[in-house]
Amino acid sequence: MEALKRRIQSEGKNLGRGILKVDGFINHQVDPQLMDACGRELARRFAHIRPTKVLTAEISGIAPAVCTALALGVPIVYARKQRPITMPDQVYLTLAPSHTKGISVELIVSPEYLGAAERVLIIDDFLATGQTILGLARLAKAAGATLVGIGVVIEKTFEGGRDVLQPLGLPIEALAIITDMRDGKIVFAD
Amino acid sequence: MEALKRRIQSEGKNLGRGILKVDGFINHQVDPQLMDACGRELARRFAHIRPTKVLTAEISGIAPAVCTALALGVPIVYARKQRPITMPDQVYLTLAPSHTKGISVELIVSPEYLGAAERVLIIDDFLATGQTILGLARLAKAAGATLVGIGVVIEKTFEGGRDVLQPLGLPIEALAIITDMRDGKIVFAD
Numbered sequence: 315m316e317a318l319k320r321r322i323q324s325e326g327k328n329l330g331r332g333i334l335k336v337d338g339f340i341n342h343q344v345d346p347q348l349m350d351a352c353g354r355e356l357a358r359r360f361a362h363i364r365p366t367k368v369l370t371a372e373i374s375g376i377a378p379a380v381c382t383a384l385a386l387g388v389p390i391v392y393a394r395k396q397r398p399i400t401m402p403d404q405v406y407l408t409l410a411p412s413h414t415k416g417i418s419v420e421l422i423v424s425p426e427y428l429g430a431a432e433r434v435l436i437i438d439d440f441l442a443t444g445q446t447i448l449g450l451a452r453l454a455k456a457a458g459a460t461l462v463g464i465g466v467v468i469e470k471t472f473e474g475g476r477d478v479l480q481p482l483g484l485p486i487e488a489l490a491i492i493t494d495m496r497d498g499k500i501v502f503a504d
Numbered sequence: 505m506e507a508l509k510r511r512i513q514s515e516g517k518n519l520g521r522g523i524l525k526v527d528g529f530i531n532h533q534v535d536p537q538l539m540d541a542c543g544r545e546l547a548r549r550f551a552h553i554r555p556t557k558v559l560t561a562e563i564s565g566i567a568p569a570v571c572t573a574l575a576l577g578v579p580i581v582y583a584r585k586q587r588p589i590t591m592p593d594q595v596y597l598t599l600a601p602s603h604t605k606g607i608s609v610e611l612i613v614s615p616e617y618l619g620a621a622e623r624v625l626i627i628d629d630f631l632a633t634g635q636t637i638l639g640l641a642r643l644a645k646a647a648g649a650t651l652v653g654i655g656v657v658i659e660k661t662f663e664g665g666r667d668v669l670q671p672l673g674l675p676i677e678a679l680a681i682i683t684d685m686r687d688g689k690i691v692f693a694d
Contacts, residue, residue, distance in 0.1 A: 329590065
């Protein structure tokens with residue numbers, strides 16, 4: 315998606331060690347017009363597989379997932395990292411190692427909102443190591459739901475996430491694919 | 505907003521002690537069409553005061569704030585509760601007591617995305633005790649920004665937040681105003 319790539323090229327910051335700072339338009343400040351365009355494009359790529367629910371993880375997955383779900387016309391569920399008091403005692407919970415934080419985080423979904431009849435599209439801001447998305451996939455499988463696809467705004471291929479997710483046998487779409495961030499560069503796949 | 509009130513009446517759950525569970529369409533699962541309608545309505549009510557930025561707090565403020573910002577055509581910043589590694593060392597930080605969690609949480613905004621030239625509209629899912637919104641107002645003031653309004657999806661008047669925010673002298677808009685949740689009821693203002 316050209317508008318996204320241009321924005322990453324002009325405003326993204328390569329902080330080293332593979333860390334891409336996009337806090338100005340995705341992760342802390344959000345450009346809602348850009349995010350809406352990303353959501354529409356992800357929806358366009360996945361509409362034919364008829365998702366009935368979008369699944370993401372709080373926090374930074376919420377904005378792209380809401381925009382994708384809006385374009386698809388289906389509900390979106392975000393996995394919580396802490397169990398709120400409104401959640402039932404019996405939940406789906408999995409642990410996902412966080413690369414950037416160096417710890418494992420819990421991903422929790424209430425069975426009220428993820429069921430066996432759902433066709434689940436996983437959406438997230440980044441595909442890096444793939445561990446968060448793999449965790450979301452485990453939650454969907456625990457619920458007996460059918461996984462139908464994975465869509466992300468930005469993929470960093472050099473962190474190997476696509477290989478980690480390959481065994482799921484799902485279509486994976488990324489709107490901007492970054493292949494190299496060595497020496498301060500930000501190199502796109504095409 | 506009638507569609508919202510009908511949804512709260514049909515799907516909201518009064519868990520007692522003033523806790524309203526709206527996890528099925530706002531706080532865990534999100535109905536993006538309803539949220540978009542809420543965002544458009546909040547934008548309609550505040551467009552005349554010309555906000556240049558929407559400010560909210562992660563996590564559950566993000567969806568309504570993104571939809572409001574999309575309708576207004578301005579960026580949205582969500583205050584973080586933990587400082588990510590992409591954030592500079594010097595930040596705006598305030599503590600906000602969390603009524604439902606019984607602890608204080610940090611609200612953190614990078615000076616990169618909140619400046620003195622901004623006209624800030626605060627958006628959140630709930631106005632209850634008002635403490636989170638008051639914290640966001642402190643962050644905006646620390647940045648030297650001009651606060652122009654406060655908009656929420658649901659207000660619970662019996663927790664006194666509107667009185668807490670009154671000294672700010674700002675217009676406050678709520679799309680659904682709940683006045684009483686005693687005895688399992690959910691009573692709206694009109």
